[in-house]
Amino acid sequence: MGTGSDMYRQQILDHYKNPRNYGELEDPDFTHVGENPSCGDTIKVDVALDDDGETIETVAFTGDGCAISMASASMLSERLRGMTVDELDALDTDDVTEMLGVDISPMRIKCAVLGRQVAQDGAKIHRGELDPDADRTRTEE
Amino acid sequence: MGVQEQYPFDVGAIRDDFPILDRLVGGNPTSPGQDETDDVDLVYLDNAATSHTPDPVVDRIADYYRSYNSNVHRGIHQLSQEASVAYEEAHDVVADFIGANGREEVIFTKNTTEAMNLVAYAWGLAELGPGDNVVLTQMEHHASLVTWQQIGKKTGAEVRFIEVTDEGRLDMADAAAKIDDDTAMVSAVHVSNTLGTINPIRELAELAHDHDGLIFADAAQSVPNRPVDVEDLDVDFLAFSGHKMCGPTGIGALYGREELLEAMQPYLYGGEMIRKVTFEESTWEDLPWKFEAGTPSIAQGIGFAAAIEYLEEVGMERIEDHESLLAEYAYDRLTDLGGVEIYGPPGDERGGLVAFNVEGVHAHDLSSVLNDYGVAIRAGDHCTQPLHDELGVAASARASFYLYNTVEEVDALVDAVREARDLFA
Incomplete structure (x- = not known):
């Protein structure tokens, strides 16, 4: 069997069916929305920081999309708690696939990294490193 | 069983x-x-x-490369003549297949999308303006939808969409309302690549022609799998792609009524499409070559004809x-x-x-x-x-x-x- 069913191990299906931290924060320090237009995946991430302004205290997300994008966002919402914004910024694609614990087929990588990209771009906008009026986050380019 | x-x-x-x-x-x-x-x-x-x-098509393409690979049209040497005859005759095969009058009415393009753009640029930019409208369907492929949408923006022509019913059919009452005396072009997909709907192109052609408009059928999903005859459908333009019908990628065809193509200016300029060139002026080659600038997709054109012969055999x-x-x-x-x-x-x-x-x-x-x-x-x-x-x-x-x-x-x-x-x- 190929990468497809391996991709849907129990952990992924569990996060897809029971997403953690699903919802919105009342008073987030930053919020960002991103999408994969061709899949129709959309994710909104809310992040609240500690008083130090650097450590991630809480993360919530909402969205619509495939199992890979939703499970990845759900796992990421747990993983980010306690990380610094710099650590978030340093997360790369390998970190995401490692977190998912499965091989992601090449055509689906963009689904897997959408949540991470949204969180990173949100943090950049928060720090004034990215134009908030710029195009919404997309992981297809 | x-x-x-x-x-x-x-x-x-x-x-x-x-x-x-x-x-x-x-x-x-x-x-x-x-x-x-x-x-x-x-x-x-x-x-x-x-x-x-299929193998017979792959073999025909391989045979071209193995035994008479050469550039077409202008060469005097034997390989060029063999390639030219095969490439030009491929147009005749396509013309016969769809009931066109001859190779003058068949332009080889890269694909359906390029055929659509050819008409949109060569005909649309010259003929459309504010007050005109182009009527599409809600089930158009982006090949036609995006092309006419953008030509509409360039020319000021309005782009209208015939609605799709809940059952996935074209709303012909809406078609009759939207196609009016200002309609210059109706561009409609023959078989929807999403809904599978087989659209009544002939009825749309009648509506378009009743209002002195033209009709372009996107036949990318119909020519590969059913008999399609441009006279029966009464269309002015029709386009399809070779790779969806057992042929290679990189080749498609635009059918156009000869007098329309004759009146249109070229869409691409360059070699192989000219008759006489001076530093100041150029004149154009006859149809269909007027619209096939540069070295064409020769092997693909020959493979396209082989694919049609394969399908016709079945x-x-x-x-x-x-x-x-x-x-x-x-x-x-x-x-x-x-x-x-x-x-x-x-x-x-x-x-x-x-x-x-x-x-x-x-x-x-x-x-x-x-x-x-x-x-x-x-x-x-x-x-x-x-x-x-x-x-x-x-x-x-x-x-x-x-x-x-x-x-x-x-x-x-x-x-x-x-x-x-x-x-x-």
Whole structure:
């Protein structure tokens, strides 16, 4: 069997069916929305920081999309708690696939990294490193 | 046995011409071709995206490269003459196939999209202006939708869309209302690549012509699998792609009525399309070469003709019957499965494709799971994003059939869909 069913191990299906931290924060320090237009995946991430302004205290997300994008966002919402914004910024694609614990087929990588990209771009906008009026986050380019 | 007894031709014999159908998949997709990691039979149901190429066509292309590869039109040497004759005669084969009057009415393009752009630029930019309108359907492929939308912006012409009914058919009352005396062009998809709907092109042509407008049929999903005759349809322009009908990629055809093409200025300039050039002026070659600037896709053109000859040998009516048989069977079996929403009209009145969604399973997840069972389908918006917006879904899964597909392959699709549904339940 190929990468497809391996991709849907129990952990992924569990996060897809029971997403953690699903919802919105009342008073987030930053919020960002991103999408994969061709899949129709959309994710909104809310992040609240500690008083130090650097450590991630809480993360919530909402969205619509495939199992890979939703499970990845759900796992990421747990993983980010306690990380610094710099650590978030340093997360790369390998970190995401490692977190998912499965091989992601090449055509689906963009689904897997959408949540991470949204969180990173949100943090950049928060720090004034990215134009908030710029195009919404997309992981297809 | 059962449905198989209704096959209009020997599908097994056809499959022997397509060695790719025997390959295994399921392994590493980053290295092209079969290797030891592949372990399940391929079930290829993505024919609306591209079809496979039978050995006789591959052989014809290889023969060109092996024995008379040369540039066309201007060469005096023998290879160039052989290539020119083969390439030019390929236009005659296409013309005969669709009932055009001759090669003057058949321009080879890269694909359907380029044919659409050729007309939009060469005719549209010159003829359209504020007050004019171009009428499309809501089920247009982006090839036509985006092209006319952008030409509309450039020229000030209004772009209108004929609505689709809840059953996935074209609303002909709406067509009659939207096509009016200001309609310069009706551009309509013949068979929808998403809904499978077979649109009444001839009726639309009558409406367009009654108002002195023209009609362009996007026949990318019809010419490959049913008899299409430009006189019967009464169209002014029609376009289709070679790679969806057993031919190679990089070649398609634009049919245009001769007097219209004659009146149009070239869309691309350069070599092979000129008659006389000075530093100040140029004059154009005769049709169809006027619209084929630069070295054309010679091998692809020759392969295109070979593909048409292959299909004609099987018979277009019989190919249509085979596709209808599989589409209806797939429609019925997916419906019986439960939790499957199929878009478009009922199984007995559609082209050979079925687009659907499974409750609780994103189309991309479905496609990934199906891939594990060797079943190749398409998932996404199929280049009809606005239609998907109308359907209220971001994406759909689409299985599309061709002459080499079998009832057993539809069964494999249905079994894999059931597995995916259960996995996500």
